Amino acid sequence: MSKLPYSIALAGKGGTGKTTVAGLLVKYLVKIGKTPVLAVDADANANFNEVLGLVVTETLGEAREEMKKGASSGITKDVFMQMKLEQAVVEAEGYDLVVMGRPEGSGCYCAANTLLTTYLDRLMGNYASVVMDNEAGMEHMSRMTTNNMNVLLVVSDSSRRGIQAAARIFELADELALRIEQKHLIVNQAQEAETEAVAATARQLGLEVSGIIPEDHEVREYDRLGTPTIRLDENNKAVQATFRIFELILQP
Secondary structure: OOOOOEEEEEEEOOOOOHHHHHHHHHHHHHHOOOOOEEEEEEOOOOOHHHHHOOOOOOOHHHHHHHHHOOOOOOOOHHHHHHHHHHHHOEEOOOEEEEEOOOOOOOOOOHHHHHHHHHHHHHHHOOOOEEEEEEOOEOHHHHOOOOOOEEEEEEEEOOOHHHHHHHHHHHHHHHHOOOOEEEEEEEEEEEOHHHHHHHHHHHHHOOOOEEEEEEOOHHHHHHHHHOOOHHHOOOOOHHHHHHHHHHHHHOOO
């Protein structure tokens, strides 16, 4: 029986740099040897591959739609789904990526979703670590995507609205009784002068900040040019700050 991977989910409102942080988490896990890592893009607006510098040609959502339209004729549905899942895995050095693609929508095909869940669970069992980048907001949590996780990292910017959105995500996780061992708030893209104010705002909302990542020109430039941020040098101040946070809060 496969050993369960150390699984980390990321959530947060749009514009916080959540996917960039997810990419740096993959970089960190590869650095410390907690490999192989499976990166899962569970955002319908998928762009985890851009952060990781990978090209995606297949998504699991597309496989589900193909099965829904009867594309599996001639082979059993479980063989079809297993084949499509294997085709959807993009391999890299130390880590792989799989993209969930668009959600099931109004025409949910339960048989396909059940098979996808089954084979995705089996796939995860082949990895030491799993990093799941979820869509902005809270929709994924109400669909129970973020469940049975070791760690939930909620990424916020330094604004009060961003921290309020993070607080709502934590509240929803509790309301849904999601099985998550640890929950942490990370504030990204913060100015040095904002540190105390950010911590105070979080405390007012009943939260503690587990770490603050400084705003960094090089990170912004990578994003602007479309350069994969996983390639950032480890001497970059944002990368160093992020790695220090991971060292403190993660125990893979």
